[in-house]
Amino acid sequence: MHSFEYNANPARVVFGSGSIKRLPEEVKRLGKSKPLLLSTPQQKEQVQALEPILKDAGITSAGLFSEATMHTPTHITNQALEYTKSVSADCVISFGGGSTIGLGKAISIRTGLEHICIPTTYAGSEMTPILGETEEGKKTTRSDEKILPGTVIYDVDFTMTLPAALSATSGVNAIAHAVEALYARNTNPIMNLLALEGTKELAEALPTIVNNPQDKEARSKAQYGAWLCGMCLGSVGMALHHKLCHTLGGSFNLPHAETHTIVLPHAIAYNAPKIPEVMEKLANVLPGSDGDAIKGLNVLLTKLKFKRGLKDFGMKEEDVDKAVEIAVGNPYWNPREIEKEPLRETIRRCWAGQEAKADL
Structure with missing residues (x-):
């Protein structure tokens, strides 16, 4: 170890x-x-x-x-x-x-x-x-x-009165905290346990909440998962995903939880080649992943019936290049080197609402 x-x-x-x-x-x-x-x-x-x-x-x-x-x-x-x-x-x-x-x-x-x-x-x-x-x-x-x-x-x-759509995006926002904790520079086995358990609880609960917002057991399960994921965010460093979300949210006034939800699978896809062990662990706690964590995230977002393009929340296509410049200006540590062109394509896919793919 x-x-x-x-x-x-x-x-x-x-x-x-x-x-x-x-x-x-x-x-x-x-x-x-x-x-x-x-x-x-x-x-x-x-x-x-x-x-x-x-x-x-x-x-x-x-x-x-x-x-x-x-x-x-x-x-x-x-x-x-x-x-x-x-x-x-x-x-x-x-x-x-x-x-x-x-x-x-x-x-x-x-x-x-x-x-x-x-x-x-x-x-x-x-x-x-x-x-x-x-x-x-x-x-x-x-x-x-x-x-x-x-x-x-x-x-x-x-x-219980949190709207289904906001429940979904808020929950995926929490999952993002846990996922990045799995490959943080200062990660540790305790955070890994919390991250995987929190992700599992939320990934199972959120589709139920979207279909039945009054399911109290699912709500409690999601709140428990969110607590664990929040502990991850508060204990170790974050990487590309959070840098992109801070850039996009703060500079273009995009809604916080929705931005995290859209960016997450794309940020993971960007880093996938450098974190194979993390991708395997993540796939194991995402329903419908079939051993592929990116597929699992895509499946989850489909179940949550969510608009997946930043353009749907006010971002303009000409903002993509500006976002790239801001993101590379003061980058967070990341398991994969920040490369300008792959990063630009990642942000463009977030803007367009495409499914994530690990092909960059």
């Missing part, structure tokens, strides 16, 4: 249906009494349902900031910071997906306030010490142990 290092991220997890009732207990455990609630505008009504739960336990929220948006733009963070100070909040509670949790991280790292997350999607941001922020059209990321939220409450009940 190869030598490796392993560091466990010290996050506290409360998992299970109805676990939201333990929110006041978690606030008090931290010695806090005036939490600020965070959400997107779309989830404003849902997050307000937390206030009676807190009030019944003698906790009054400091207020609600409901302007979180994707890619965590710094101007929104600055507005949130001003509001946080004005209401004298002593901790923050993020309710939602990656957009809201990203804002919670941005506030926490700037103020030192404790951060409690209640995820309602499968994005996995709650499990990572990573913060991605956008300023003037460019997305940058940084990693710091202090960014990692201290407590995460996984209550499947809050995922």
Whole structure:
């Protein structure tokens, strides 16, 4: 076995249906009494349902900031910071997906306030010490142990109304975290176990959710898988897939989860010649793969009934060359050398919505 290092991220997890009732207990455990609630505008009504739960336990929220948006733009963070100070909040509670949790991280790292997350999607941001922020059209990321939220409450009940299409893309986004962990430069056997188990759980659950969004067992299975995949993202480095998604999302304002879903099979196809052992392991946990991981991913996306072209989400064909230049300008480590022409064809296929093939 190869030598490796392993560091466990010290996050506290409360998992299970109805676990939201333990929110006041978690606030008090931290010695806090005036939490600020965070959400997107779309989830404003849902997050307000937390206030009676807190009030019944003698906790009054400091207020609600409901302007979180994707890619965590710094101007929104600055507005949130001003509001946080004005209401004298002593901790923050993020309710939602990656957009809201990203804002919670941005506030926490700037103020030192404790951060409690209640995820309602499968994005996995709650499990990572990573913060991605956008300023003037460019997305940058940084990693710091202090960014990692201290407590995460996984209550499947809050995922039951997540639309089928968003469930699918959010779940594939989570799978992307796990897949890249399998061939990360600093991967290790523990992360491999988590990555394969998380991928397996999500790949089995997501098609069921798309066909029957009210299947609570499938929802719980997907949330468990997303937790494991998020742990992978938070523990080891990422490669080409995440670089492309940060480039495309931050520079062209493309939706986060949808971009990850479209790019994943193409990024894996690009790297396939250099990671044969990973491709074999991945194929073993993807239903319908017949021993071919790329086929397994293509089959999964077909089952999820998802539009597979970035052009469907606003990217223009002339943006392909610009994306290539940005991606090669500051590349992440990757198992295969970043070659400009194969990379351009990879991005073009993502734009066009073609099936992935390992022929570049």
